[in-house]
Amino acid sequence: MRALVISDTHFGAWTGRDLLREELFLERLAPQLEGIDELIFLGDLFDFLFGAVEQAVDAADGLLRLIAAKMAGKRLVFLAGNHDHHLVHRDDENRLEAKLAGGAEPGPGQPGPGFFRAFLERRLPGVEVEIAYPTYSFAGVLCTHGHYLDPHARLSGSRGDRLLTRTLWAIAAGGPEEPNCIEDYESVTTLLTEWLYIAAQMPHGTHAQQNVFRAAQRAGRFAQALGAPVRGAERLTAKLRDRGRGEASGPEPLPSEAHFDAVVRGEAARQAREQPLSGPAASRPIYPEPTVVSRSDPSEQALEAFAQVVRNLGWGGEGQQIVFAHTHQPLADVRCVGDGQNRYWNTGSWIYEPDLGSRQAYARYLRYAWPGTAVLIDEDEPQPRLLEMLADLNPLGGGPGLPSP
Secondary structure, three states, X not given: OEEEEEOOOOEOOOOOXXXXXXXXXXXXXXXXXXXXXXXXEOOOOEOOOOXXXXXXXXXXXXXXXXXXXXXXXXXXXXXXXXXXXXXXXXHHHHHHHHHHHHOOOOOOOOOOOHHHHHHHHHHOOOOEEEEEOOEEEEOOEEEEOOHHHHHHOOOOOOHHHHHHHHHXXXXXXXXXXXXXXXXXXXXXXXXXXXXXXXXXXXXOHHHHHHHHHHHXXXXXXXXXXXXXXXXXXXXXXXXXXXXXXOOOOOOOOOOOHHHHHHHHHHHHHXXXXXXXXXXXXXXXXXXXXXXXXXXXXXXXXXXXXXXXXXXXXXXXXXXXXXXXOOOOOOEXXXXXXXXXXXXXXXXXXXXXXXXXXXXXXXXXXXXXXXOOEXXXXXXXXXXXXXXXXXXXXXHHHOOOOOOOO
């Protein structure tokens, strides 16, 4: 038995480029759907926090057609993430209303998961569909989205992000204590995601979100992150050489300074075209941070936060293999100090959201969060395997970067 674990396509998000709505990237994914028994989608298929529902679903059309063509007679298992957490909240509300109306708990699949399962079954004829949350196991490997790590990620994200997260925890959990059960984690997740969901679904909601972000840029709240991305070429190149390809794994040679500089300049110019701003921020485009954990942060910070969740919820065990997502930072067989023998993989993402705050930040994004990854679980192999389907395009390895849409 073999399963492919994929996550974080973020269809419909304005915060980045959702790659799997483009044919080029669907062609990169397609071969990996051959010969598998299950496709496990580990959350954030849709981005309901930064995109309208109908537009997000429309953007997923190409991927759904690909799955229907490749997975007939096989299984799709879907677990919600925080950006499509509304599906979980909707189920909970529907079950409560059905219980109040009928005086008893509704039967399996009615009325909660029935909505989304029916949608998937209609779009994926012949594919067996299962809805799971918050965890699912395949061949002894535990899979979960990983958004429960956010309240523990206090070393990353902006000061405002951390303050908001702590405030939400205090409201949801009834005090300043950290969460230690799923109900606590779900309380704060629902508070934040439903707030953003409602905003995004309002008429002109996503446009309003963008205006708020742009106003924050003009006000200078992102001043530190808005340093011109094309400066400091010599400093970055020297730093990368000193670190042996600057924190990046593998022996691949550094791209030339001219090549790297051209890629950064091209990306900055493309963002300026696609996300025009007015005022002094216009020459310094940057994607917003849609997560508490910055995609260009060292991955150890997010791993430590997730390991705390594993300890709190008792998900670990001797040699437990765990696949999570959420951070958009692919990982392969890593361990966390003080976490026993648990071994971790991360599926990465399929959304392109480079950090162009500086050349150093862009290099860290290329190292930690380059998209186009998934995890393969094979019963005949001793451990899961990270697949990097867009590695040849990564400028940190000398690639040309992603082609324009």
